[in-house]
Amino acid sequence: MALAKIYLQIEAFNLAIDQYQKVRSIDPYHPNVDYGLGLAYSGQSKFDLAIESLHRELNTRQSNTKSDIKSKAHIYAALGSAYASLYQYEKSKTAYEQALNLFPDDAMIHHQLGNIISKQGNRPQLVIEHQQRAILLEPRLASAHLQLGLAYAKTQNWPSAITAYKQAIELDSGLVEAEYNLAQAYFRQGAPDKAEIHLRSFQNKKKQSDQIARLKGAFQRSNDQKQKAQISANIGRAYLKNNQYKTAIQYYQKSIGLDPQLPIAYSGIGLAYAMLNRYELAIFNQKKALNLQPDLTEALSSLGLIYLKQNKIDLALSAYQQSIKLKPGVADVQRQIGLIYISQQSYAQAEVAFKKALDIDPSSADNYHNLGLSLAYQDKMKSAIDSYLESIKLRSSSENRSLAETYFLLAEAYNHSSNKIAAEKAYIQAIEMDDSLAKGLHALARLYGQKKEQPERAIYLVKQAIKIEPEKAEYHNTLALLYYQLESYNLAQEALQAALAIEPENQSYQIGIEKITEKLAKSQ
Numbered sequence: 001m002a003l004a005k006i007y008l009q010i011e012a013f014n015l016a017i018d019q020y021q022k023v024r025s026i027d028p029y030h031p032n033v034d035y036g037l038g039l040a041y042s043g044q045s046k047f048d049l050a051i052e053s054l055h056r057e058l059n060t061r062q063s064n065t066k067s068d069i070k071s072k073a074h075i076y077a078a079l080g081s082a083y084a085s086l087y088q089y090e091k092s093k094t095a096y097e098q099a100l101n102l103f104p105d106d107a108m109i110h111h112q113l114g115n116i117i118s119k120q121g122n123r124p125q126l127v128i129e130h131q132q133r134a135i136l137l138e139p140r141l142a143s144a145h146l147q148l149g150l151a152y153a154k155t156q157n158w159p160s161a162i163t164a165y166k167q168a169i170e171l172d173s174g175l176v177e178a179e180y181n182l183a184q185a186y187f188r189q190g191a192p193d194k195a196e197i198h199l200r201s202f203q204n205k206k207k208q209s210d211q212i213a214r215l216k217g218a219f220q221r222s223n224d225q226k227q228k229a230q231i232s233a234n235i236g237r238a239y240l241k242n243n244q245y246k247t248a249i250q251y252y253q254k255s256i257g258l259d260p261q262l263p264i265a266y267s268g269i270g271l272a273y274a275m276l277n278r279y280e281l282a283i284f285n286q287k288k289a290l291n292l293q294p295d296l297t298e299a300l301s302s303l304g305l306i307y308l309k310q311n312k313i314d315l316a317l318s319a320y321q322q323s324i325k326l327k328p329g330v331a332d333v334q335r336q337i338g339l340i341y342i343s344q345q346s347y348a349q350a351e352v353a354f355k356k357a358l359d360i361d362p363s364s365a366d367n368y369h370n371l372g373l374s375l376a377y378q379d380k381m382k383s384a385i386d387s388y389l390e391s392i393k394l395r396s397s398s399e400n401r402s403l404a405e406t407y408f409l410l411a412e413a414y415n416h417s418s419n420k421i422a423a424e425k426a427y428i429q430a431i432e433m434d435d436s437l438a439k440g441l442h443a444l445a446r447l448y449g450q451k452k453e454q455p456e457r458a459i460y461l462v463k464q465a466i467k468i469e470p471e472k473a474e475y476h477n478t479l480a481l482l483y484y485q486l487e488s489y490n491l492a493q494e495a496l497q498a499a500l501a502i503e504p505e506n507q508s509y510q511i512g513i514e515k516i517t518e519k520l521a522k523s524q
Contacts (some may be wrong), residue, residue: 010257071289073103107138142172404434
């Protein structure tokens, strides 16, 4: 019986049915056999057989203990689901109502009953009541929030529908239907810009969900246990790419249940655990994958990422180097090695790593950006500038934040090369790409101060930087210097005191205060 339940959990329905039938041949009245068979037949879309099995189970249930009543409610719910799959909505509704009579505090039963009433049409208020009850019992039930939104939409209560759809998406970012209906609700509410954003999101997610749906179909059609394990791992990978880590873990677990010797399933589940910051489980599963397949580069590179997230830099570098030794042609691993070398201030080695990454993928804007950074740290400014310009050329115009960062570094390189005109242009482009780039605003203000040009604009820029990052003492100091140049000593003193409040031990600021105090004394 325990084995049958395991097969049922991992959706190996044929094997589950075989096991349940073996139990029945030994004990025809064993409790839960027909319930298990009903669930397994439903999993195979054999709903008539499922309904027969579930009715048999209900007919044999005599006990009225609390646990048995709850179990009986779940059998009625399974019966309701089977009837719904055959479009027999009235029978489905009756089954769910019987389930609810037995166990009124089950969120999923309320949710499913609400769904059936919705399919029958014209009773949106009752649907709303059941979905609200489901959410009260289980606030994180994303599908209930979606159905609540659909019910509100039927009553043309668009603000409430929008709130429900947004909550559904927040709880489950892969809920494609919620994105589409949110877009439609915004259209109805007269907010086309917001609608377009969610329509684009829907279109992107639809491609991903279609891929997952195809894999799930292949899983159901397959009768080969190892093939099903591979498909389940592929479904897990798809969810992992969509950042749906908990769902990915469920499918990797199914994969391992079907084939405990499948290395990629352990590596995948390890990576999913890593993204949830569950590092002990992450490392355990990656090492399990490597025990099964020592040359599995995915597991080695994932180990590198896990160690990196834990700030275990030497272990991360070692794992990445082992991975690249086995499979040299992976640009992302070379990039990670380069980033580690930058963090260790090993800039020449970082340069080599980024150049190798670009040999593999010459279209990577990120790697040109990082190569430029490693060159700039070595004072190879001309080569750094060339790399930054190549990165900018490869970037999409919509990547504002990334472009802003590269323009900022380009400006710094020009400034270091004493090309003030080019530096000014690049700083301005950085700020245009991201007007919240405080370091860009500050750097441009400082440049104007050095050139003794546009003092009012310089002061405005550094004040904007201070608004964004008020804790930066350097920004307050630059403001003080600009006021000092204008002989506004009171304002300079005020700005420098703000810098000293942040860094009270800074001797340069202390000396600056003394000089300003002298100037103020002379002016009186």
